[in-house]
Amino acid sequence: AKRAGRRRAHPYEHAMTEALRKRQEIVDGLHDAVKGGGFRLAFQPIADLASGITCGYEALLRWQHPERGWISPEVFIPIAEDAGLIDDIGRWVIAEACRHLAGWSPHLYVAVNVSAAQLASDALLDHLTQAVMTNGLAAERLEIEITETALIRDPAKVAGRLERIRKLGFKIALDDFGTGQSSLSHLRDLCFDRIKIDRSFVLRAASDPRSMAVLRATVRLGRELGVITHAEGVETSEQLALCREIGCDAVQGYHIGRPLIPLIDMGMPYYVQTD
Numbered sequence: 001a002k003r004a005g006r007r008r009a010h011p012y013e014h015a016m017t018e019a020l021r022k023r024q025e026i027v028d029g030l031h032d033a034v035k036g037g038g039f040r041l042a043f044q045p046i047a048d049l050a051s052g053i054t055c056g057y058e059a060l061l062r063w064q065h066p067e068r069g070w071i072s073p074e075v076f077i078p079i080a081e082d083a084g085l086i087d088d089i090g091r092w093v094i095a096e097a098c099r100h101l102a103g104w105s106p107h108l109y110v111a112v113n114v115s116a117a118q119l120a121s122d123a124l125l126d127h128l129t130q131a132v133m134t135n136g137l138a139a140e141r142l143e144i145e146i147t148e149t150a151l152i153r154d155p156a157k158v159a160g161r162l163e164r165i166r167k168l169g170f171k172i173a174l175d176d177f178g179t180g181q182s183s184l185s186h187l188r189d190l191c192f193d194r195i196k197i198d199r200s201f202v203l204r205a206a207s208d209p210r211s212m213a214v215l216r217a218t219v220r221l222g223r224e225l226g227v228i229t230h231a232e233g234v235e236t237s238e239q240l241a242l243c244r245e246i247g248c249d250a251v252q253g254y255h256i257g258r259p260l261i262p263l264i265d266m267g268m269p270y271y272v273q274t275d
Ligand code: C2E
Pocket: 044, 059, 060, 061, 072, 073, 074, 077, 093, 112, 113, 114, 115, 145, 175, 176, 199, 232, 233, 234, 235, 252, 253, 254, 255, 259, 275
């Protein structure tokens, strides 16, 4: 029999529908997680190299989809941005990070990641101030991490916003330094408290003299600018020694400590490893 008018789905078209369906599932799941508390924060220690002591923790968002299991923030954050959910998620991250910080030793700080869409929104400043006020914290114990990609959208607006945030006492870190565009002009034009040198530089420094030269020069540049230099992705004792040798201020990475989810809230004083 002739199937008049019935078009057979092209294989690519099928793949597209499948991708869209998956995406919608993630969006639905994120909506539920925002309402129902489906998120967790993992905390990864940051060590001060001079003293060897933990000086703070970076909060990293974790989400377990009811059917799909753990999904990486690199996957769901961009989807949350598109779906208009990032302000609500970001507010929760900031509030939750501060709630934990309130229970830690006063010499520690917490860093939260802020995406481009969050930085573009007026809500961020309110979320930051509310979180420190609610928990009776000094603003200087809360740091926001922004990437170079977040800076290029609307540079003038972003610069003004960062200045206001900094005037209120919050700290600002430039994340994944060296991987974006015009890294140097950002350092020249904006005030940061810390630069987090991307882990790709640390990874290659031990085996490649050119990477080592770039890493060393970046640390020197940071020092001249009066910015804290912070190496990411320190996975081995060799890499740690190298960071010390070139005079890096702070280190973070699996060799120092993995991101862990505190379960103390559930009455269990231990941690769950997440990666
Ligand atoms: P990021 O801010 O650069 O965070 C560092 C990432 O590297 C984390 O991945 C961390 O688990 C991982 N990492 C830490 N130490 C090492 C190491 O020694 N070796 C290697 N290979 N990896 C290491 P994670 O948690 O999957 O987060 C990925 C990205 O998702 C983050 O990159 C950040 O851009 C974003 N993200 C995470 N949490 C949040 C959040 O609350 N809000 C926003 N807007 N973005 C977030």
